[in-house]
Amino acid sequence: MTGRENHMAYLEGMEAIDSDLMEKVSALVETYDYQQVTGADVQRALRQERLSIKDYAAILSPAATDYLEEMAAKAAAATRRHFGNSIQMFTPLYIANYCENHCVYCGFNCHNRINRGKLTLTEIEAELKAIAATGLKEILLLTGESRHQSGVNYIGEAVKCAARYFSTVGIEIYPLNSDEYEYLHACGTDFVCVYQETYNTDKYEQVHLRGPKRIYPYRFHAQERALRGGMRGVAFGALLGLGDFRKDAFAVGLHAYFLQQKYPHAEISFSTPRLRPFINNAENNSNDVHERQLLQVMLAYRLFMPFAGITISTRERAGFRDHVIGMAATKISAGVSVGVGGHTAEEKGDEQFEIADPRSVVEVHQMILGRGLQPVYTDYVRV
Numbered sequence: 303m304t305g306r307e308n309h310m311a312y313l314e315g316m317e318a319i320d321s322d323l324m325e326k327v328s329a330l331v332e333t334y335d336y337q338q339v340t341g342a343d344v345q346r347a348l349r350q351e352r353l354s355i356k357d358y359a360a361i362l363s364p365a366a367t368d369y370l371e372e373m374a375a376k377a378a379a380a381t382r383r384h385f386g387n388s389i390q391m392f393t394p395l396y397i398a399n400y401c402e403n404h405c406v407y408c409g410f411n412c413h414n415r416i417n418r419g420k421l422t423l424t425e426i427e428a429e430l431k432a433i434a435a436t437g438l439k440e441i442l443l444l445t446g447e448s449r450h451q452s453g454v455n456y457i458g459e460a461v462k463c464a465a466r467y468f469s470t471v472g473i474e475i476y477p478l479n480s481d482e483y484e485y486l487h488a489c490g491t492d493f494v495c496v497y498q499e500t501y502n503t504d505k506y507e508q509v510h511l512r513g514p515k516r517i518y519p520y521r522f523h524a525q526e527r528a529l530r531g532g533m534r535g536v537a538f539g540a541l542l543g544l545g546d547f548r549k550d551a552f553a554v555g556l557h558a559y560f561l562q563q564k565y566p567h568a569e570i571s572f573s574t575p576r577l578r579p580f581i582n583n584a585e586n587n588s589n590d591v592h593e594r595q596l597l598q599v600m601l602a603y604r605l606f607m608p609f610a611g612i613t614i615s616t617r618e619r620a621g622f623r624d625h626v627i628g629m630a631a632t633k634i635s636a637g638v639s640v641g642v643g644g645h646t647a648e649e650k651g652d653e654q655f656e657i658a659d660p661r662s663v664v665e666v667h668q669m670i671l672g673r674g675l676q677p678v679y680t681d682y683v684r685v
């Protein structure tokens with residue numbers, strides 16, 4: 303790729319599926335003017351049992367920031383109704399950090415001089431064993447986005463190994479065609495995380511300068527291809543602060559909502575990453591998405607899609623994570639290392655971003671209990 307490709311046109315080898323989701327989401331996001339929302343609109347939205355798209359737009363607006371307490375109470379009740387007391391625990395494992403993309407906001411980008419590495423299958427197994435020894439039963443494997451360095455077969459072997467130690471295996475890798483998702487599902491993958499970063503296509507083009515990720519529609523349709531490939535679950539997210547976070551959060555919710563309508567069996571979940579500093583770019587931080595705004599987004603996701611999972615990552619500080627579990631979040635990471643490997647020996651590659659909550663599995667477990675909630679290690683049994 304030269305870096306000048308039309309970001310809306312598929313490249314050779316990229317599967318184009320017949321789906322109108324992108325157009326549906328774009329049309330609604332384009333007309334979303336959150337400045338027009340009034341307090342009365344927010345109050346009406348909060349009186350509804352099930353929120354409409356218009357209600358969802360209202361609770362994501364600046365006017366809704368005066369109603370965060372009401373939103374929190376309603377969200378906590380919805381979380382309790384659909385998830386009980388349970389908080390799912392997991393940890394991510396970076397098995398590689400090679401990347402072919404130039405995303406201007408990320409420390410793994412192909413122009414950033416960092417230590418790159420990739421675990422061998424023996425090293426992956428050692429990492430998995432060490433993590434499994436902490437009691438965790440769910441793992442998320444991450445690679446960075448390099449099809450050349452971390453091919454689908456390499457990921458498939460890593461998944462097969464992970465499935466021997468964990469009851470749930472997720473992957474956060476580069477987007478694939480549906481037959482490749484089918485292969486990784488057969489290897490033991492349960493769910494796929496793909497974050498669109500921003501749904502503003504102009505902004506998307508500006509921050510994705512080079513690499514396959516530059517192609518917006520191929521990324522947008524990744525979750526649908528994953529479901530067609532047989533995956534049980536898919537996760538959505540925007541990198542809040544990269545574009546207009548209210549519009550991006552609105553788009554994330556709509557993307558998930560329309561996909562859920564089309565694939566009712568799909569297990570949907572949300573992540574809420576914000577920009578974080580990274581190696582060689584310590585200043586990279588979101589100026590406008592503070593914890594209050596982040597909380598608003600999480601509450602809005604919960605109220606709009608009450609049955610969807612919400613994950614809170616170690617990008618956020620411990621106090622905030624503890625506060626949102628049970629209220630909106632249903633899944634929390636623990637014992638996290640965001641370098642390549644790091645659970646058994648020295649990390650083999652640098653970290654993608656700085657973590658704000660270094661607590662161990664035991665510490666997070668105790669915190670969950672202390673909040674009157676139930677740490678859950680597995681809610682799925684392989685047969």
Ligand code: SF4
Binds near residue numbers: 408409411412515
């Ligand atoms: S955000 Fe993902 S694709 Fe972009 S540079 Fe980082 S690891 Fe690579």
